Amino acid sequence: MNTTSLVLVMQRACMQTFRQPQLALPASSSMVRSCLLSTQPVPAARLPCRVKVSAGKHYAWCACGHSKKQPFCDGAHRKEAPSILPLRFTPEKDGTVLLCACKQTKNAPYCDGSHFKVIFRDLVKSVKGVFK
Ligand code: FES
Numbered sequence: 863m864n865t866t867s868l869v870l871v872m873q874r875a876c877m878q879t880f881r882q883p884q885l886a887l888p889a890s891s892s893m894v895r896s897c898l899l900s901t902q903p904v905p906a907a908r909l910p911c912r913v914k915v916s917a918g919k920h921y922a923w924c925a926c927g928h929s930k931k932q933p934f935c936d937g938a939h940r941k942e943a944p945s946i947l948p949l950r951f952t953p954e955k956d957g958t959v960l961l962c963a964c965k966q967t968k969n970a971p972y973c974d975g976s977h978f979k980v981i982f983r984d985l986v987k988s989v990k991g992v993f994k
């Protein structure tokens with residue numbers, strides 16, 4: 863592997879911001895579908911979302927990663943991951959915050975830098991794929 867192809871692999875890994883966690887299943891396959899429901903959050907993105915929040919306003923942070931309105935809940939957990947509920951929070955002051963989108967933070971809903979582990983893991987996976 864030369865340097866150019868390694869750079870291309872790294873660029874591709876970094877540009878794949880959104881994962882496609884949902885599977886297209888026929889409506890009649892309810893047994894199969896119940897087996898495939900998420901019990902672990904899926905990363906919605908590899909970087910946090912910068913969001914303006916207002917003091918005293920109520921927000922629901924998506925904890926499952928299936929919401930289409932990241933980083934906020936759109937109710938997708940009811941269908942995709944019923945055991946993972948959104949985290950409701952109320953900021954104490956107005957401002958801009960970084961809300962976790964990789965869903966690996968230990969300080970939910972705020973980013974704690976855990977997304978670097980996700981990026982590194984995906985990068986290693988991509989590089990390993992090149993050497994198969
Ligand atoms: S985006 Fe999840 S810890 Fe930063």
